[in-house]
Amino acid sequence: MQKVGTYRLSFGLMALALVLSCLLNISSGSVNIPFADMWSILFGGTSEMDSWQYIIWEYRIPKALTAILVGGGLSLSGLLMQTLFRNPLAGPFVLGISSGASLGAALLLMGASLLTGMGTFSVLGNISMALAASIGSFLVLSVVMLVAQRVKDTMALLIIGLMFGSITSAIVSVLAYFSNAEQLQRFIFWSFGSVGNLHPNQIWLLGLIVLVGVVLSMISLKPLNAYLLGEHYAQSLGVSLKKSRLIIIVATGLLAGGITAFAGPIAFVGLAVPHLTRQIFDTMEHKILIPAVFLYGAILMLLCDMIAQLPNSANILPINAITALVGAPVVIWLLVRKRKMIF
Amino acid sequence: MDYQFSHTISIGGLSIGYGKTKIAQNINFSLESGSLCAIVGINGIGKSTLLRTIGGFQPKLSGFIQVLGHDLESQQPEQLAKELSVVLTEPPASKNLTVQELIALGRQPYTNWMGKLTETDKNQISESLNAFLLTDLRDRKCHELSDGQLQRVLIARAMAQDTPVILLDEPTTHLDLYHKVQILKMLRELAHERKKTIIFTTHEIELAIQLCDRMLLLDGSENPFGDPCKLIEEKHFEHLFPADMVQFDPKTGSFRVNK
Numbered sequence: 001m002q003k004v005g006t007y008r009l010s011f012g013l014m015a016l017a018l019v020l021s022c023l024l025n026i027s028s029g030s031v032n033i034p035f036a037d038m039w040s041i042l043f044g045g046t047s048e049m050d051s052w053q054y055i056i057w058e059y060r061i062p063k064a065l066t067a068i069l070v071g072g073g074l075s076l077s078g079l080l081m082q083t084l085f086r087n088p089l090a091g092p093f094v095l096g097i098s099s100g101a102s103l104g105a106a107l108l109l110m111g112a113s114l115l116t117g118m119g120t121f122s123v124l125g126n127i128s129m130a131l132a133a134s135i136g137s138f139l140v141l142s143v144v145m146l147v148a149q150r151v152k153d154t155m156a157l158l159i160i161g162l163m164f165g166s167i168t169s170a171i172v173s174v175l176a177y178f179s180n181a182e183q184l185q186r187f188i189f190w191s192f193g194s195v196g197n198l199h200p201n202q203i204w205l206l207g208l209i210v211l212v213g214v215v216l217s218m219i220s221l222k223p224l225n226a227y228l229l230g231e232h233y234a235q236s237l238g239v240s241l242k243k244s245r246l247i248i249i250v251a252t253g254l255l256a257g258g259i260t261a262f263a264g265p266i267a268f269v270g271l272a273v274p275h276l277t278r279q280i281f282d283t284m285e286h287k288i289l290i291p292a293v294f295l296y297g298a299i300l301m302l303l304c305d306m307i308a309q310l311p312n313s314a315n316i317l318p319i320n321a322i323t324a325l326v327g328a329p330v331v332i333w334l335l336v337r338k339r340k341m342i343f
Numbered sequence: 344m345d346y347q348f349s350h351t352i353s354i355g356g357l358s359i360g361y362g363k364t365k366i367a368q369n370i371n372f373s374l375e376s377g378s379l380c381a382i383v384g385i386n387g388i389g390k391s392t393l394l395r396t397i398g399g400f401q402p403k404l405s406g407f408i409q410v411l412g413h414d415l416e417s418q419q420p421e422q423l424a425k426e427l428s429v430v431l432t433e434p435p436a437s438k439n440l441t442v443q444e445l446i447a448l449g450r451q452p453y454t455n456w457m458g459k460l461t462e463t464d465k466n467q468i469s470e471s472l473n474a475f476l477l478t479d480l481r482d483r484k485c486h487e488l489s490d491g492q493l494q495r496v497l498i499a500r501a502m503a504q505d506t507p508v509i510l511l512d513e514p515t516t517h518l519d520l521y522h523k524v525q526i527l528k529m530l531r532e533l534a535h536e537r538k539k540t541i542i543f544t545t546h547e548i549e550l551a552i553q554l555c556d557r558m559l560l561l562d563g564s565e566n567p568f569g570d571p572c573k574l575i576e577e578k579h580f581e582h583l584f585p586a587d588m589v590q591f592d593p594k595t596g597s598f599r600v601n602k
Contacts, residue, residue: 086436222451222458228437229448232400237451237504238424284440287457343437 007288010280014295018068021302025067026060028306030314059196062203064302066195069203070263071301072294073210075277077255078270079293080217083224083286084248085148088343089158089331091271092256095144096164097137098267101260102191103168104136105129109187110179130205134257140164141253145245192318193264195305202262209258216251217290220244224286266320268327273297275334300326350409351376351507351540352397357406359389359396365404366392372559372568374542376507379534381551382544384561385584390544391432393561394512397542398429410508424452428504430497430511438486442496445485446471449503467503475499475529491522498526502533509533511543515550523547527554548580552596571596 027038033055037047041056074092081090081097092098108129147160176184198206217224223244226234235241256270274289277296281288304326308317353373360366367389374380382390396403399415408415410426418426428449435445449471450464460468472478475495485493494514501509514530515523527547531554534541545551551558552571559568560579567579574580580591589598 219456222454222456225448225458226451228435228440229445230431230433230436232398232431232433233429233435233448235400235420236398236424236427236429237448238421239451240420278439284437284444343439 007281007283007292011292011295014280014292014299018295018299018302021299021306022064022068025064025302025306026056029055029060029309030316031055062198062200063196063305066198066203066206066263067301067305068298069206069210070195070259070266071269071273071297071299071304073213073255073259073297074266074269075273075293075297075300076213076217076290077252077259078272079274079277079286079289080224080248080252080255081270082274082343083227084145084245084252085157086227086230086343087157088275088334089271090161091268092137092252092260093265093267094158094271095161096140096168097144097252097256098260098265099165099168100136100138100140101133101257102136102265103140103171104132104134104257105190105261106172106175106187107136108132109190110175110183127205130209130258130261133261134209134253136168137257137260138249138253140168141249141256145249190264191320193266193320193323194316195263195301195319196316198262206258206262209254213251213255213258214290214294216247216254217286220247220251221286221290224248225284228284264320267324268331269297269301269323272327272330272334273300276300276330349375351411352542353407353409354397355407357393357396357408358404359392359401360404361392361401367561367563367566368404369564370406370559370561370566372557374540374557376540377535377538378540378556379531379554380540380542380557380559381548381555382542382559382561383546383548383551383583388561388563390561391512394510394542394544398427398510399423421452424504424506426506427508427510428501428506430494430501430509430514432512432516434493435485435497438484440485441481442477442483442485442488443468443472443481445496446477446500446503449500449505452504467505471499471503474502474533490517491519491525494518494522494526495529498529498533502537506539508540508542511541513544513546515545515547523550527551531555548583549597 027033027035031052033052037052038056041047041053047053078091081092081095082088144161144164148157151157151160176187223234223239226237226239231241273296274293277289277293281292283289304322305319308319308322310317350373355371357370358365358368359370370393382393384390395401397408410418410423446468447460450460450467451458453464454460472481475498477495477499480488480492485496488496498511498514514526518526527550530541530543533539552575555571557569558571558574560566560574560583562582567574567577575593575596578593583591588601590601592599
């Protein structure tokens with residue numbers, strides 16, 4: 001538990017990988033900008049084309065920042081859920097938390113537009129979107145938590161999460177049926193997931209949400225570690241179960257809900273990254289896992305986004321599809337090599 | 344360690360159970376530091392419920408439980424964690440922890456918000472590793488351990504928590520005779536040498552008679568408590584089980600099957 005030092009090298013390499021993937025992410029996109037020009041633009045110089053400067057500063061850097069926040073935050077929420085439920089297969093998507101966020105978002109985009117009339121994305125609209133998605137995910141998370149206390153079985157919990165996912169998507173379909181084409185289109189584009197096109201204000205808000213999530217996780221370091229022994233042991237170690245559980249749920253709901261609000265429901269990152277991280281950092285100590293999982297998630301998201309951009313082509317694939325293509329095989333691989341799934 | 348009060352734990356008129364169902368009542372005993380006490384009784388009589396109640400995991404129905412002279416319910420969880428540690432029947436939720444990591448978790452009540460281990464913490468951890476013959480296994484993952492080794496790890500964790508009172512729920516189940524005796528002798532040593540009060544539930548009545556300083560016999564009525572020899576003299580073991588199957592032999596301190 002005290003061996004933070006032994007992981008220093010790994011952390012160094014991860015940080016390096018983050019910088020590299022960040023540069024790669026910024027360098028790639030529909031417009032081909034040579035690496036040398038990108039470099040000089042980044043350090044305040046000039047480039048061959050003025051539009052390149054605009055593309056990099058106004059589009060690609062915000063997008064890279066969003067990818068870091070989204071990937072890191074989602075992965076962290078996955079880690080928190082796996083520890084809270086002491087279940088290696090827990091994650092925002094599997095437990096229906098993302099569906100809860102979708103429901104909140106759908107209600108806002110398709111249901112409540114009559115009430116507020118928020119056709120354009122104002123800051124208030126952003127906050128209400130984040131709020132609606134967070135509340136949606138809190139609700140599902142709380143219900144899953146309640147059920148989890150009655151059903152101790154790992155598989156049962158996952159099936160229940162799946163059912164919640166089905167229920168929420170059913171409600172979403174009903175909403176979709178009654179909404180007009182424009183609302184429906186907005187919802188569908190949102191549900192593809194995207195880390196681009198965020199207004200600086202939205203990025204600030206997202207950053208704030210992720211920061212709060214990280215801070216709440218950091219103050220829960222000891223309870224999180226104690227939960228590894230089980231709830232009774234945690235209690236006997238002086239952990240206040242009610243308080244710590246609430247903090248962890250709020251952190252998870254904020255991370256999963258807030259991110260889903262801005263970037264859409266992004267699959268598998270939350271579930272897969274904690275396991276991938278444990279392949280490098282062979283420890284259960286959250287002091288190490290929290291930053292490591294965040295870094296790993298950020299790197300993975302930057303790379304997924306890069307693939308989604310289809311370098312040098314004008315097409316952008318839905319990022320949700322890319323993460324599922326990357327994440328689902330990882331989960332299968334982990335399940336087949338069952339030993340590594342020991343939580 | 345010296346306490347200004349003679350009893351580390353005292354219990355009087357205690358009734359335990361869940362809600363309206365009373366499982367056992369009229370439980371009275373107190374223990375000093377440095378004593379090993381076994382709770383025995385037939386299945387379903389409430390041994391584990393009693394232990395969980397003393398551990399603060401479920402509320403008592405009536406009576407009092409005092410730990411180091413204070414009522415159990417009045418204690419803050421952080422304070423209680425320095426007075427009372429537990430070893431439960433449930434395995435640790437994560438078996439991916441190493442032996443050392445798991446034992447280090449016992450130091451949580453003493454560490455700062457980040458869980459940073461001081462020299463005192465590290466010494467306590469290596470002492471616990473030594474006392475339970477785990478030093479060579481320190482970097483093993485828990486899923487690689489045998490039942491007996493895992494049980495020793497869990498007890499070592501309780502020792503690292505350095506509390507005057509340690510509660511253990513059936514620490515010897517799933518172990519062979521050799522490892523049962525090993526665990527009980529280690530507990531006895533821990534109680535005597537480090538002046539701990541150790542209470543455990545068990546079905547190993549014959550071993551408990553030989554190794555414990557005190558025993559609590561849950562029999563559903565009087566619940567006698569005291570020195571094992573005295574309990575034998577007063578013929579309390581005869582009533583522990585229905586007489587149709589087994590009979591207690593006071594001379595050897597063991598049970599005989601009625602053929």
